[in-house]
Amino acid sequence: MTDHSLETIVAGVRCREVLADLSDYLDGALTPARVEALQAHLAECSNCARFGGHVARTLAMLRQVRAHDERDVVNSVMTRILASS
Template identity: 50%
Template sequence: MTPSLRPIKRHRQRCREVRADMSDYLDGELDPSAAAAVERHARWCPNCRRMLSNLSRTLGGLRALRDQPTPADSPSSET
């Protein structure tokens, strides 16, 4: 591999590592050092920053749905 391609390969590898940690990061399950690494990488990597933002919105929406009562839970269904 040519020296000029090494930083690109390292960046792609780091992106894969960070993406693997994103869900745990958003759930608050990473240790402080790993969480800081995700934040640091997302600050300078636009692709990972966008993915983290999208995942955060998706998880937020799923959590909001989880907190909604289901028809079986609603008072009107208890007769």
């Protein structure tokens, strides 16, 4: 975030707090009240919204890779089990 202090308060929440809670927010691990507070901040703070979007896309890609890798491992193990039978 350039020219934007992490101590900036938007909708009652500091940008630093948004960054600290971002992963839990994306994982759905926050209380409804906290989600509402972060959403209000993100709606008004273009810097955090932009950064949050980058993080969300990165996490989505990593989850796809992980899911693909897990399927490959399962398929490889099943192939070995069937071949040894």
